[in-house]
Amino acid sequence: MTAARADDQSADDPSAVGAGMEPPHRGSVLAQAVELSRRSIRTSFRNMAAFIPGLVFPLMLAAVYSAQFSRALALPGFPKVDSFLDFIVPASILQSVSFGATAAGAELALDIEGGFFDRLVSSPVARVTILIGRLAGSAVEALVKSIIVLIVFFVFGARVDGGVGAVIVLLVASVLLALAIGAVGLLLAIRTGSQEAVNATFPLVFVTLFVSSAFFPTELMTGWYQAVAQNNPITWIIDPLRRLVIEGWSWSDAGLAIGLPGALAVLTMAAAVLGLQRKMASR
Amino acid sequence: MSAAIAPSVPVGGAATAVRLIWRLSVRGMLRIARRPSLIIPTLIMPVFLLVSFSGSFSGLGGLQGYGTDNVYNWMTAYAVLQGVSFAGVGAAGMTAEDMENGFYDRLLLVPGGRLPLLLGPIGYSLLRSLIPTTMVLLVAYTLGSADVAGGVAGVAMVYLGAFGVATAFACLGLFAVFILKSMRALLAIQVPIFMITFLSIGQVPLSFQTGWLHAVSRINPITPVLTMMRQGFLGPVTWADSWPGLVALLALVGFFGIGAWVMLRRMAP
Amino acid sequence: MTQPIVAEALVRRFGDLTAVDGVDLHVDEGEVFAFLGPNGAGKSTVVRMLVTLLRPTEGSARVAGFDVVTEAAAVRRSIGVALQDAAIDPMMTGNELLLLQSVMHGLPRSAARVRGPELLERVGLTAAGDRRVGTYSGGMRRRLDLALSLIHEPRVLFLDEPTTGLDPTSRQSLWEEVRRLNDEGTTVFLTTQYLEEADQLAGRLAIIDGGRIVREGAPGTLKEAIGSPTLRIDTPDSHRDSAAEVLARFGEPRPCREGRVAIGLAGGAGGMAEVVRALDEAGIPLDHLELDAPSLDDVFADATGRRLEGAE
Numbered sequence: 001m002t003a004a005r006a007d008d009q010s011a012d013d014p015s016a017v018g019a020g021m022e023p024p025h026r027g028s029v030l031a032q033a034v035e036l037s038r039r040s041i042r043t044s045f046r047n048m049a050a051f052i053p054g055l056v057f058p059l060m061l062a063a064v065y066s067a068q069f070s071r072a073l074a075l076p077g078f079p080k081v082d083s084f085l086d087f088i089v090p091a092s093i094l095q096s097v098s099f100g101a102t103a104a105g106a107e108l109a110l111d112i113e114g115g116f117f118d119r120l121v122s123s124p125v126a127r128v129t130i131l132i133g134r135l136a137g138s139a140v141e142a143l144v145k146s147i148i149v150l151i152v153f154f155v156f157g158a159r160v161d162g163g164v165g166a167v168i169v170l171l172v173a174s175v176l177l178a179l180a181i182g183a184v185g186l187l188l189a190i191r192t193g194s195q196e197a198v199n200a201t202f203p204l205v206f207v208t209l210f211v212s213s214a215f216f217p218t219e220l221m222t223g224w225y226q227a228v229a230q231n232n233p234i235t236w237i238i239d240p241l242r243r244l245v246i247e248g249w250s251w252s253d254a255g256l257a258i259g260l261p262g263a264l265a266v267l268t269m270a271a272a273v274l275g276l277q278r279k280m281a282s283r
Numbered sequence: 284m285s286a287a288i289a290p291s292v293p294v295g296g297a298a299t300a301v302r303l304i305w306r307l308s309v310r311g312m313l314r315i316a317r318r319p320s321l322i323i324p325t326l327i328m329p330v331f332l333l334v335s336f337s338g339s340f341s342g343l344g345g346l347q348g349y350g351t352d353n354v355y356n357w358m359t360a361y362a363v364l365q366g367v368s369f370a371g372v373g374a375a376g377m378t379a380e381d382m383e384n385g386f387y388d389r390l391l392l393v394p395g396g397r398l399p400l401l402l403g404p405i406g407y408s409l410l411r412s413l414i415p416t417t418m419v420l421l422v423a424y425t426l427g428s429a430d431v432a433g434g435v436a437g438v439a440m441v442y443l444g445a446f447g448v449a450t451a452f453a454c455l456g457l458f459a460v461f462i463l464k465s466m467r468a469l470l471a472i473q474v475p476i477f478m479i480t481f482l483s484i485g486q487v488p489l490s491f492q493t494g495w496l497h498a499v500s501r502i503n504p505i506t507p508v509l510t511m512m513r514q515g516f517l518g519p520v521t522w523a524d525s526w527p528g529l530v531a532l533l534a535l536v537g538f539f540g541i542g543a544w545v546m547l548r549r550m551a552p
Numbered sequence: 553m554t555q556p557i558v559a560e561a562l563v564r565r566f567g568d569l570t571a572v573d574g575v576d577l578h579v580d581e582g583e584v585f586a587f588l589g590p591n592g593a594g595k596s597t598v599v600r601m602l603v604t605l606l607r608p609t610e611g612s613a614r615v616a617g618f619d620v621v622t623e624a625a626a627v628r629r630s631i632g633v634a635l636q637d638a639a640i641d642p643m644m645t646g647n648e649l650l651l652l653q654s655v656m657h658g659l660p661r662s663a664a665r666v667r668g669p670e671l672l673e674r675v676g677l678t679a680a681g682d683r684r685v686g687t688y689s690g691g692m693r694r695r696l697d698l699a700l701s702l703i704h705e706p707r708v709l710f711l712d713e714p715t716t717g718l719d720p721t722s723r724q725s726l727w728e729e730v731r732r733l734n735d736e737g738t739t740v741f742l743t744t745q746y747l748e749e750a751d752q753l754a755g756r757l758a759i760i761d762g763g764r765i766v767r768e769g770a771p772g773t774l775k776e777a778i779g780s781p782t783l784r785i786d787t788p789d790s791h792r793d794s795a796a797e798v799l800a801r802f803g804e805p806r807p808c809r810e811g812r813v814a815i816g817l818a819g820g821a822g823g824m825a826e827v828v829r830a831l832d833e834a835g836i837p838l839d840h841l842e843l844d845a846p847s848l849d850d851v852f853a854d855a856t857g858r859r860l861e862g863a864e
Contacts, residue, residue, distance in 0.1 A: 060481075067496035068487045075342050203323070210335045220342025225334070299658035306655045310644065317643050317684070385639025389700070391605055393656045394629035552607070552624075 036133025054099030058092040077219040081246045090241035091214035097142040097174045104134040105185020109195040142178030162244035176261035183268035190275040307403025329366030329415040355427030356516035361485040366415025367449040374404035375456025412449040437515015444512035447532035454539035461546035504531040556708045556739045563610035571597040573763035586754035587743040594763040595743035632701035636712045638693040642686030657704040671699040691722030711742040747848040766855040778846035780816040786840035
């Protein structure tokens with residue numbers, strides 16, 4: 001962490017880049033974004049203590065649920081599916097991705113607490129690249145985790161009926177969701193500047209995932225709980241993803257599964273950028 | 284200065300020990316009141332687990348052999364189990380914190396025996412386990428319309444199981460803390476405690492489970508404990524559903540309790 | 553009456569490291585005995601053995617007449633202990649801690665109810681009794697720690713670096729309290745890395761360095777044994793060697809801070825004029841010159857060849 005910071009600081013030193021009077025031109029924005037992204041990617045993989053549980057816990061949950069809910073497949077209203085393992089594929093991937101998705105925000109908060117952020121914004125680095133750089137790490141981490149989870153599922157006999165197309169949609173959707181959650185974390189970091197506040201959102205992500213169709217179909221829920229689960233955006237993402245896994249390819253499901261998290265990601269990232277601009281303006 | 288107290292004269296050994304155990308237990312409860320974040324594992328998590336397990340898996344009630352058509356009847360014991368597991372870990376957490384900030388030296392200077400240093404934190408986990416147990420029961424009865432088929436005896440079994448599990452996990456936690464002497468002990472016990480509570484009949488009966496899970500949860504000592512705690516929601520309390528759980532609890536408490544006591548004596552002869 | 557603290561050939565090893573290497577101690581009833589030494593000299597290790605928190609590797613010790621290993625509980629009953637850094641639970645209030653401490657020592661409830669407020673008043677914390685310790689200043693914490701260690705009216709009181717990190721005012725008030733306790737008959741064993749603290753409080757002291765006692769006695773006696781006062785001068789680097797040569801004619805060199813020259817002025821203060829003249833004749837410019845009566849620092853330097861950190 002410290003080492004990464006030291007070399008980034010020299011690269012972003014205002015005097016090294018120039019007087020900082022002019023806005024940066026296109027090429028340097030890209031270079032800066034790449035450099036800041038590399039920094040955040042390195043950070044997320046170095047933090048194995050957070051990476052491993054994000055893989056092990058969802059896989060463990062999937063293993064136990066598959067071994068205890070096989071009878072539930074016979075319930076009227078349960079989607080037609082070969083095994084509970086197939087049913088839980090999207091849930092496990094999204095759960096794995098949600099672990100550590102707020103890390104980008106937590107790291108940004110740490111930068112704000114530690115003062116490195118002030119150096120960055122006072123340098124000619126385009127402000128948006130600060131956020132892009134942060135999220136790049138989350139996106140790559142999400143992609144790697146989704147691929148690992150999928151491979152484990154395949155080893156244990158899961159089948160994705162939608163084929164390669166469905167697998168790609170699963171990976172894209174999980175990366176987009178990681179970006180959306182990550183951007184919420186960034187927004188919180190910008191607004192509060194407190195790592196603790198950002199970390200406190202993790203249980204919220206956990207709860208949101210639980211009160212959805214992730215682990216059991218909403219058709220089999222009742223009352224207010226069903227109403228909450230059916231109106232949970234996670235359910236809107238999980239359901240089309242699941243149809244791609246257990247029913248087969250469909251353009252409309254693919255569109256929903258990518259469109260929803262994509263829209264969420266765009267909205268939350270826009271909010272984060274606006275938040276950053278307002279923070280700058282109020283300086 | 285009041286000269287009434289003659290130094291170096293012990294005042295009632297056993298009575299002093301009991302008072303000290305009580306003070307240490309109450310001290311733990313004061314921490315909950317003063318550290319708002321502790322309300323999450325103490326109260327919010329267990330209630331959330333009850334509501335979300337029951338809500339998400341309410342369809343299970345429609346299956347033959349589940350034992351009840353209201354999933355709350357099944358999940359209440361499991362949510363209580365989770366809550367009191369946190370309470371047990373909390374006893375270890377308090378002790379580890381004392382060691383890290385040095386206050387534990389003052390406790391080690393207690394003139395009497397070392398037993399209060401073990402029983403005090405256990406007392407705290409018992410007092411604390413009253414909160415999740417009672418709250419989960421209340422939510423199950425009000426929000427979940429859980430049955431009271433087993434009546435007072437059924438509720439008593441929930442509390443008995445809760446106290447037993449809290450004691451056993453407190454002992455396990457203290458065992459680890461007396462070895463590692465830091466908060467790292469909490470990380471070390473979290474995984475085994477999660478596994479032993481998760482790989483059991485927490486969410487579905489043994490007959491629903493297949494393969495490796497069936498094999499593991501059949502020999503898991505937490506399984507008979509859950510049977511004992513749950514029986515009052517499924518029907519009347521019976522001796523057949525009670526004694527295996529009691530034996531399992533005695534074995535767990537005895538095993539971890541002796542381990543903790545040995546490590547305490549090794550650390551502080 | 554047996555001596556309240558007796559240690560014979562105490563040794564404590566941690567793996568390959570010998571923290572305490574054969575310490576003998578004899579502290580008399582009603583004494584204030586100070587253990588003076590730098591960080592890491594073994595002071596705290598000795599205290600922890602004497603108060604039963606640590607077992608000696610070799611040797612034996614008796615405190616308040618009881619063996620620290622075989623009669624540890626009786627030792628704990630007879631002593632009061634305030635350990636380094638006043639490590640007390642920040643989540644509790646002063647009153648709660650006093651109650652807990654009184655229960656630990658088996659005080660009846662009625663006695664505890666009188667004793668707690670009495671002690672708080674004694675250390676000037678009555679108004680803060682219901683506040684959490686986390687809100688206390690460093691000085692308040694030390695005073696509360698002292699009050700806690702007094703709850704059972706111990707005959708022997710151990711204070712491990714009681715004023716480290718405190719401001720001068722807080723330090724003064726703690727010293728006064730220690731003196732008061734001693735006047736009332738309490739034997740006090742304290743460790744310190746402050747010369748002044750040992751000088752002010754101790755009837756007798758031991759200097760510990762590298763796990764061994766290198767000097768022991770009353771502060772006055774130890775200083776007298778050094779004899780001559782210390783003369784220190786500052787001079788530009790280029791003249792330092794010649795200055796040392798000149799000064800060597802007037803007394804033995806003494807250790808001092810880098811960049812200075814110091815001797816024990818054999819002829820006493822009366823010889824100063826001569827020294828200045830000799831330096832002048834040798835053409836040595838003086839930036840600074842001072843003459844100090846022998847101090848505990850000189851005693852320490854004489855015994856160890858080093859100055860105590862932060863001294864001079």
